[in-house]
Amino acid sequence: MKRYLRLYLHFLQFSFSRAMEFRLDFFFRIMMDIIYYVVNILLFKILFLHTDLIGGWTEEQMMVFVGSYLLVDSINMTIFATNMWWFPTYINRGDLDYYLIRPVSPLFFLSLREFSANSFMNLILAFAFFVYALVAYSGTFTIVELINFLLLLLNGTFIYYCIQMLMVLPVFWTHSSRGFIDLFYSLGIAMERPDKIFKGWLRILFTVFLPFALIASYPAKYFIEGLNLNDLLHLTLVSVGLWIVMLFVWKKALRSYSSASS
């Protein structure tokens, strides 16, 4: 464990020293994400000009939710997204070879090797907005509730990562250049909506099979509406189940890895 932490420190160091080299890219990335944040916040602000409640939440509650998913998204962008982007390339070009021969988990390497120093600035921005939404929030909460909220959001990030992995892992068999990651991004919008708007089979889809609704909406619901044991149980089961399924598919994928010839 300690060793993996030290390895991750190396990754951090590498990525920062590289990020300094490509400054244009650095600023471009920050601008792109600021636009993304503003669009998201404005969308709900405009909707609230016409209504008082969306999915049962008021504007200030909704801002806590928006802050939540922007935070999760920026953590994902910083830690996982670049790796997921390269994942199909590593598999198709056979670069996985060198990870498989090391006495370190190849999943660790593939998932975490590229820390995105560029997105790190955006993580700070997203976190700032999150804090702002909490400060503007008029409801009361205890420190323990806040910490639990943050832990649930971290769990949400983990769910987000698992879903992405399940979208890129088919590359082992299809050898396509992107896997189903585009599908992931188009469905990913489900994460940006309160889960109460999903009914029927859509609800089952987004809370069990592709549990986007558990990423930020459930944690925000806990924070705003208090503890609901059913939700907590559901969250735990689906998170653990997703992790097991992902590991299972990963193991299967390695078995059928054919390694592009040199």
Add this chain to the structure above:
Amino acid sequence: MIKVQNLSKTFISHIKEPGLKGSIKALVKRETKVKEALKSVNLEIKRGEIIGLIGANGAGKTTLVKILSGIVHPTSGEATVLGFKPWERHNEYRKQMCLIMGQKAQVWWDLPALDSFLLLKEIYQIPDTIYKRNVEFLAETLMVKDHLRTQVRKLSLGERMKIELMAALLHQPSVIFMDEPTIGLDLSAQRAVRDFMKNYQREFKPITILTSHYMEDIKELCPRVVIIKEGEFVYDGALSKIQGMLGDEKCLSVTTKESTYKLNVPRSELASKTSEIFKANEVLDLNIHDPSIEDVIESIMKNGMKSK
């Protein structure tokens, strides 16, 4: 020690006719092609031994190396390296093994070599003193001391290959797999890599499997060779014995006004063949000699072993 028994590997790939029409057709009905990359091969290599694995492109050399290094699962058969099944990927095994592929880089492109080495130190948990000693020793013998702080992408191909060797050997592996380590290098860089490996082998006595297209590599480094043809071992034995393999044949090198070519001729037909050539062409030069190792291996790779 490496022990391989009846090891086979079959790849299944989908074939598709060229163009859009072919793609649509493949969507409806996919045709599969089965390629037997290895057909029930057997092999034993003792500690300290270095063998040369030679064969044409696609003969199965790389597949064997990838199975033994744990990257690819075999379809059937058994193999143990140092007592481990490679594809189970035990950390104990992976710590004692290294793989060098001439066509795939393992050090990080955008970083100075020393940064990559530090990462490897962490990965293999190399103690400080040993790490320092090994970096010093390898950099010295490979003569790359001045390049360790330069970003790898700015180095020449030859320098990069030496860095790759360093990276692979930092943790003092007792099993070394080298897949075409000298590919694309100029003659002096080839020689440098070769000389280094020769000394390394003598000093540290790892088990080494080397594949190469350059006969110079094989001749210098490997007293024992395995020739592989279409997934089967057609020769496994001393390199020095190979020359006698073609038996009674002589090699003719003919230079005419138009071209230069070589052919192997049984000794008994030597006279008739030569006069035939003289009649048919305007010969500028003609040489009769014993086939070289290269000639023999080329012939074996093309035609397989002839039963004498």
